[in-house]
Amino acid sequence: MTGGLGFIGSNFIRQLVKSRPKWAIVNLDKQTYAGNPANLDGINIKTVKKDICDAKAVDAAMKGCDYVVHFAAETHVDRSILDAGAFLKTNILGTQVLLDAALRHKVKRFLHVSTDEVYGSIPRGYSKEGDHLEPNSPYAASKAASDLLVRSYFVTHKAPVLTTRASNNYGPFQYPEKALPLMITNFMEDKPFPQYGDGKQVRDWLHVRDHARAILTVLEKGTIGEIYNIGGSYTCQNRELIQKVLGLMKKPKGLVTRVEDRKGHDRRYALDCKKLLKIGFRHEYDFERGLAQTIAWYMNHESWWRPLKVAGGYRAYVKKAYKK
Numbered sequence: 001m002t003g004g005l006g007f008i009g010s011n012f013i014r015q016l017v018k019s020r021p022k023w024a025i026v027n028l029d030k031q032t033y034a035g036n037p038a039n040l041d042g043i044n045i046k047t048v049k050k051d052i053c054d055a056k057a058v059d060a061a062m063k064g065c066d067y068v069v070h071f072a073a074e075t076h077v078d079r080s081i082l083d084a085g086a087f088l089k090t091n092i093l094g095t096q097v098l099l100d101a102a103l104r105h106k107v108k109r110f111l112h113v114s115t116d117e118v119y120g121s122i123p124r125g126y127s128k129e130g131d132h133l134e135p136n137s138p139y140a141a142s143k144a145a146s147d148l149l150v151r152s153y154f155v156t157h158k159a160p161v162l163t164t165r166a167s168n169n170y171g172p173f174q175y176p177e178k179a180l181p182l183m184i185t186n187f188m189e190d191k192p193f194p195q196y197g198d199g200k201q202v203r204d205w206l207h208v209r210d211h212a213r214a215i216l217t218v219l220e221k222g223t224i225g226e227i228y229n230i231g232g233s234y235t236c237q238n239r240e241l242i243q244k245v246l247g248l249m250k251k252p253k254g255l256v257t258r259v260e261d262r263k264g265h266d267r268r269y270a271l272d273c274k275k276l277l278k279i280g281f282r283h284e285y286d287f288e289r290g291l292a293q294t295i296a297w298y299m300n301h302e303s304w305w306r307p308l309k310v311a312g313g314y315r316a317y318v319k320k321a322y323k324k
């Protein structure tokens with residue numbers, strides 16, 4: 001697998017070592033600012049610290065692999081607005097390098113992890129797997145490009161690919177530049193959360209462990225060449241989410257600062273997940289429980305997130321991204 005030092009990849013590994021104890025896992029991860037060895041503390045698997053764009057390294061790591069699960073990506077929308085270069089390299093070219101290696105090594109299944117953002121913003125209804133793609137941020141455009149590349153390898157080379165498109169994940173080990181961990185850790189310090197614009201943007205929240213189980217379901221039971229949406233169990237506006245978290249943390253309602261909106265900010269995502277349900281997936285986490293547990297996790301793991309938030313790179317990014 002790729003990207004196993006990140007948020008979702010590390011949660012996937014933690015689940016896999018329990019549910020598939022006989023599988024041998026090789027994790028290829030460049031360890032960018034978002035890749036954190038502490039996410040795999042106590043887990044005994046092989047990590048190769050290399051770039052997915054490095055064809056030689058990918059070739060060596062993939063030797064003998066039956067399955068490839070591809071998580072590695074540049075993932076933060078706001079960073080892609082500041083500088084899209086790394087997004088295009090990793091998310092598009094990196095995916096191409098992996099696909100070519102998968103063909104050479106004749107892997108049995110190649111699962112490409114993608115996002116609901118490729119459909120773009122939808123004012124009503126639910127995005128289906130066959131809907132046209134209308135990505136609005138450089139991040140979403142790079143993921144849409146990688147989805148199309150994966151599709152082309154299926155049509156052209158009969159590559160054994162599967163693609164998943166998930167909604168907003170939440171849970172333990174999420175780098176604190178993303179909305180929920182930023183919110184929780186700010187509130188712990190009695191600092192406000194910077195709400196973009198009117199806060200009426202709608203997101204669909206998926207517990208990361210449900211996402212990990214859904215990926216395994218698609219890997220084992222999905223039909224080659226198909227795409228599967230993976231939606232969450234709770235949809236709400238950002239301003240409602242902020243108030244929910246403030247309430248659970250017993251903080252004042254006013255601990256919010258309205259800041260300049262994100263450029264090109266998508267107003268609403270929502271996924272139709274009937275296809276996923278048909279192959280047997282069911283959510284385990286309802287949002288109320290998942291959110292309360294997530295808040296408790298960050299409160300109990302200050303030693304995990306504090307070093308990330310005081311690091312020079314994080315502070316420089318925050319300064320640049322929130323200058324207004």
Ligand code: NAD
Pocket residue numbers: 002003004005006007008009028029030031032033034035036050051052053070071072073074075076090094113114115116143165166167168169170175
């Ligand atoms: P993350 O930013 O937490 O982690 C990304 C991981 O990829 C890191 O460990 C990083 O070191 C690694 N990486 C980045 N560039 C690399 C490169 N060139 N070579 C090797 N490794 C590299 O990301 P995440 O939130 O865990 O997302 C994982 C995947 O899931 C991504 O493909 C993302 O697009 C997708 N996704 C995320 C969400 C979400 O809500 N976080 C939702 C839907 C889909």
Ligand code: DAU
Pocket residue numbers: 075076077078114115116117166167168169177178179180182194195196197201202203238262269
């Ligand atoms: O929908 C799936 C996507 O979810 C993934 O593909 C991305 O990798 C992941 O980062 C996430 O993208 P979002 O942009 O939706 O997530 P983020 O946590 O950055 O923001 C969630 C919402 O909160 C969004 O509407 C923007 C808003 N927000 C975010 C930040 C960081 C704020 O209002 N203020 C903030 O400071």
